[in-house]
Amino acid sequence: MATKPGIPKGTRDFSPVEMAKxxxxxxxxxxxxxxxxxxxxxxxxxxxxxxLMGKYGEEGDKLLFxxxxxxxxxxxxxxxxxxxxxxxxxxxRLCEKGLRYDLTVPFxxxxxxxxxxxxxxFKRYQIQPVWRADRPQKGRYRExxxxxxxxxxxxxxxxxxxxxxxxxxxxxxxxxxxxxxxxNRKILTGIAEMIGAADKIVDITVAIxxxxxxxxxxxxxELKAGGLSDEAVARLQPIISLSGTNKEKLAVMKDVxxxxxxxxxxxxxxxxxxxxxxxxxxRNAMELDLTLARGLNxxxxxxxxxxxxxxxxxxxxxGGRYDNLTGIFGMPGVSGVGISFGADRIFDVLNQLxxxxxxxxxxxxxxxxxxxxxxxxxxxxxMAQARQAGVRCEIYPDSAKMKKQMSYANAKAVPFVAxxxxxxxxxxxxxxxxxxxxxxxxxxxxxxxxxIKK
Amino acid sequence: MATKPGIPKGTRDFSPVEMAKxxxxxxxxxxxxxxxxxxxxxxxxxxxxxxLMGKYGEEGDKLLFxxxxxxxxxxxxxxxxxxxxxxxxxxxRLCEKGLRYDLTVPFxxxxxxxxxxxxxxFKRYQIQPVWRADRPQKGRYRExxxxxxxxxxxxxxxxxxxxxxxxxxxxxxxxxxxxxxxxNRKILTGIAEMIGAADKIVDITVAIxxxxxxxxxxxxxELKAGGLSDEAVARLQPIISLSGTNKEKLAVMKDVxxxxxxxxxxxxxxxxxxxxxxxxxxRNAMELDLTLARGLNxxxxxxxxxxxxxxxxxxxxxGGRYDNLTGIFGMPGVSGVGISFGADRIFDVLNQLxxxxxxxxxxxxxxxxxxxxxxxxxxxxxMAQARQAGVRCEIYPDSAKMKKQMSYANAKAVPFVAxxxxxxxxxxxxxxxxxxxxxxxxxxxxxxxxxIKK
Numbered sequence: 001m002a003t004k005p006g007i008p009k010g011t012r013d014f015s016p017v018e019m020a021k022x023x024x025x026x027x028x029x030x031x032x033x034x035x036x037x038x039x040x041x042x043x044x045x046x047x048x049x050x051x052l053m054g055k056y057g058e059e060g061d062k063l064l065f066x067x068x069x070x071x072x073x074x075x076x077x078x079x080x081x082x083x084x085x086x087x088x089x090x091x092x093r094l095c096e097k098g099l100r101y102d103l104t105v106p107f108x109x110x111x112x113x114x115x116x117x118x119x120x121x122f123k124r125y126q127i128q129p130v131w132r133a134d135r136p137q138k139g140r141y142r143e144x145x146x147x148x149x150x151x152x153x154x155x156x157x158x159x160x161x162x163x164x165x166x167x168x169x170x171x172x173x174x175x176x177x178x179x180x181x182x183x184n185r186k187i188l189t190g191i192a193e194m195i196g197a198a199d200k201i202v203d204i205t206v207a208i209x210x211x212x213x214x215x216x217x218x219x220x221x222e223l224k225a226g227g228l229s230d231e232a233v234a235r236l237q238p239i240i241s242l243s244g245t246n247k248e249k250l251a252v253m254k255d256v257x258x259x260x261x262x263x264x265x266x267x268x269x270x271x272x273x274x275x276x277x278x279x280x281x282x283r284n285a286m287e288l289d290l291t292l293a294r295g296l297n298x299x300x301x302x303x304x305x306x307x308x309x310x311x312x313x314x315x316x317x318x319g320g321r322y323d324n325l326t327g328i329f330g331m332p333g334v335s336g337v338g339i340s341f342g343a344d345r346i347f348d349v350l351n352q353l354x355x356x357x358x359x360x361x362x363x364x365x366x367x368x369x370x371x372x373x374x375x376x377x378x379x380x381x382x383m384a385q386a387r388q389a390g391v392r393c394e395i396y397p398d399s400a401k402m403k404k405q406m407s408y409a410n411a412k413a414v415p416f417v418a419x420x421x422x423x424x425x426x427x428x429x430x431x432x433x434x435x436x437x438x439x440x441x442x443x444x445x446x447x448x449x450x451x452i453k454k
Numbered sequence: 455m456a457t458k459p460g461i462p463k464g465t466r467d468f469s470p471v472e473m474a475k476x477x478x479x480x481x482x483x484x485x486x487x488x489x490x491x492x493x494x495x496x497x498x499x500x501x502x503x504x505x506l507m508g509k510y511g512e513e514g515d516k517l518l519f520x521x522x523x524x525x526x527x528x529x530x531x532x533x534x535x536x537x538x539x540x541x542x543x544x545x546x547r548l549c550e551k552g553l554r555y556d557l558t559v560p561f562x563x564x565x566x567x568x569x570x571x572x573x574x575x576f577k578r579y580q581i582q583p584v585w586r587a588d589r590p591q592k593g594r595y596r597e598x599x600x601x602x603x604x605x606x607x608x609x610x611x612x613x614x615x616x617x618x619x620x621x622x623x624x625x626x627x628x629x630x631x632x633x634x635x636x637x638n639r640k641i642l643t644g645i646a647e648m649i650g651a652a653d654k655i656v657d658i659t660v661a662i663x664x665x666x667x668x669x670x671x672x673x674x675x676e677l678k679a680g681g682l683s684d685e686a687v688a689r690l691q692p693i694i695s696l697s698g699t700n701k702e703k704l705a706v707m708k709d710v711x712x713x714x715x716x717x718x719x720x721x722x723x724x725x726x727x728x729x730x731x732x733x734x735x736x737r738n739a740m741e742l743d744l745t746l747a748r749g750l751n752x753x754x755x756x757x758x759x760x761x762x763x764x765x766x767x768x769x770x771x772x773g774g775r776y777d778n779l780t781g782i783f784g785m786p787g788v789s790g791v792g793i794s795f796g797a798d799r800i801f802d803v804l805n806q807l808x809x810x811x812x813x814x815x816x817x818x819x820x821x822x823x824x825x826x827x828x829x830x831x832x833x834x835x836x837m838a839q840a841r842q843a844g845v846r847c848e849i850y851p852d853s854a855k856m857k858k859q860m861s862y863a864n865a866k867a868v869p870f871v872a873x874x875x876x877x878x879x880x881x882x883x884x885x886x887x888x889x890x891x892x893x894x895x896x897x898x899x900x901x902x903x904x905x906i907k908k
Binding site for chain 2: 019042070073096099161329377390393
């Protein structure tokens with residue numbers, strides 16, 4: 001036999017059981033998005049490279065999967081271009097299209113392209129795979145699904161509130177206990193202003209973000225090594241060591257940032273979101289966390305991240321407010337806020353905590369054993385009746401040995417098996433075997449259906 | 455403003471309304487597949503080119519979208535290779551991966567790769583996009599979904615029977631009246647044998663297939679032009695002009711093919727499928743149609759095709775039996791039979807016949823008008839309660855002019871609007887406006903929910 005065929009590294013096949021679990025995840029998220037008035041769109045897997053390039057930084061450009069032009073892709077390319085050392089430049093000549101790298105840029109493109117058809121605010125969700133030529137490693141794939149929801153065309157903080165309610169509802173439905181962390185880019189900007197190092201905001205937040213991992217002393221050392229004065233680092237101390245309830249934290253921060261208009265605006269935004277949500281009674285905790293520093297290149301207001309409480313894993317959902325989604329495509333002034341559920345990590349968490357509902361796997365409920373042509377002919381109308389009643393059933397297609405047919409039932413984890421021989425045919429009945437208990441009963445088709453459906 | 459961004463030709467964005475309709479199609483097909491014991495799998499968008507190349511003929515190889523290798527894709531390629539005229543050969547050096555062209559080859563690869571985990575017969579379905587660098591035209595796209603179901607590892611004709619039941623059930627659920635056409639590759643082989651032109655089977659079937667379009671005389675002329683003797687063409691006449699019921703057609707064919715063992719086998723197969731199905735009482739007609747000649751390169755037994763009766767459009771579903779799915783990957787002896795629903799054409803048929811159920815579009819059911827911060831704060835817990843009861847609702851995020859908010863409700867086709875001002879807040883109620891009738895009533899939240907849910 002030839003070598004077993006494989007699939008590209010970093011990609012996956014999904015088996016029936018995995019698919020059932022993934023569908024459970026997607027259907028749950030989809031259902032909650034719909035409950036909040038979000039509408040689904042889909043965009044093509046391939047976008048023009050001109051849409052994608054330059055949107056994810058230099059590193060991102062390299063991680064785009066580019067699609068070779070069809071036909072004579074060399075036509076019009078001079079020999080000296082082929083010899084060039086800059087393969088990125090050549091790639092752009094050989095390829096016009098690339099696979100989408102996330103759902104945000106295609107969404108921005110969608111909004112601009114369809115602006116005349118859209119009513120703002122536009123609340124869309126999108127659940128589709130994305131592709132990145134990242135080095136594959138545990139939990140990181142080259143093809144993976146994103147589940148994004150965004151509201152664009154509204155500055156209202158009620159959108160932030162709704163997104164947090166969505167997060168809370170989704171994880172409650174999953175049965176995963178989480179902590180929802182909240183920060184605000186404006187607070188971080190205020191902090192940088194306050195210590196007179198507005199250009200160092202990224203360094204500062206990166207250092208603060210390491211607090212859990214490396215401890216306060218090392219954070220301070222890193223801040224100094226990054227060029228902050230002793231005085232600046234000293235002024236940061238109450239922020240780095242911030243603790244207590246959200247109200248207490250906000251009170252401290254109001255003091256610390258009293259002179260930063262931007263900082264105070266960020267605090268007011270967080271306060272509104274936290275107060276409004278606390279009146280609504282979320283089932284999961286929300287925590288103001290100033291060390292949360294994701295997406296600083298594009299988030300401009302609230303930033304969120306969700307951590308699972310009972311499993312050691314990175315963030316399983318995240319998002320934030322951005323001010324200028326579509327500016328890159330020449331349509332300024334469209335503010336938005338969005339979240340993205342990490343389906344792959346949620347899949348792992350549900351597995352580890354064994355939280356999938358039993359009915360997730362919608363496999364065959366009833367297998368008819370096949371004893372031959374006459375018996376099969378008897379079974380077919382009974383099966384049609386069962387399906388009419390919503391019973392997922394099948395007949396073993398060949399009249400193989402009983403043992404083989406029962407192995408098949410076991411391998412597919414079929415809970416009920418129907419056995420029809422001469423006796424059953426004469427009586428107009430079937431023998432139903434409960435595979436869990438081993439119990440067998442001679443029943444009419446109606447009785448059989450009732451037992452399976454209950 | 456910069457040029458509006460676009461998408462690659464032959465690809466599409468799907469708007470919320472289109473998505474809702476597509477989900478209705480996919481969910482219906484998915485539900486019926488599950489009812490017959492089929493299980494869903496997914497495979498990666500990218501396959502190794504070695505898996506895809508050579509599986510779709512020379513033309514197919516050209517239509518594969520190939521993905522440029524990441525990093526330095528020129529490394530190891532000699533300058534003279536770059537100058538070569540054969541771009542296909544160079545493409546294979548620049549690209550290791552390609553986008554899947556159909557779901558059949560990835561499925562064959564899946565079966566071979568996972569053979570040790572699978573229990574045969576394996577009944578799988580798969581609903582995913584495929585990509586082809588075809589010239590785009592009306593109804594033909596470069597990215598489109600296929601909805602395939604196959605049973606592999608069983609020769610039993612009960613599988614053919616079940617697939618026809620699935621087709622019948624799906625189109626009954628859609629409300630599309632169809633004719634299911636059946637043929638058998640073995641009958642076609644028998645015909646070719648009978649007239650002593652076994653090598654001309656493709657020419658013959660292509661010519662016969664044109665009967666509807668060009669008429670009998672032209673078919674005969676084409677057959678002669680193709681090298682058939684007058685005698686051979688004369689012997690084909692009863693077949694080309696075959697008519698009557700399925701039983702009558704089969705009777706004629708039994709005579710005509712009396713000396714072809716293969717031909718008689720094909721007739722017996724069709725007879726079994728038709729007889730078994732007629733005992734089950736399909737809701738759509740099945741018709742033996744010898745001019746049906748699809749997939750002759752790979753189908754070896756029954757061949758099916760579905761035509762919509764009330765819309766002029768090509769085949770909307772098709773499939774057949776193949777003998778050696780996985781031989782290309784070194785695993786011989788795996789027979790199978792499958793069908794594929796044409797989602798894009800079904801989408802068009804449902805649109806033309808206006809058959810989408812009203813509840814297909816699961817948009818917002820209830821919009822809360824936003825009169826300001828206090829009113830919004832009052833609305834939020836009412837909305838939480840409504841969502842708890844399954845009502846899809848949202849609040850207009852900004853306290854914009856009433857007219858703007860009502861336009862938004864109209865644009866999203868929201869059936870109910872809740873209006874909350876001082877009066878409602880004082881009474882603990884909401885004013886519910888039915889957007890279709892214009893009727894307004896002052897209600898408690900519970901009353902409001904009951905009206906919307908009924």
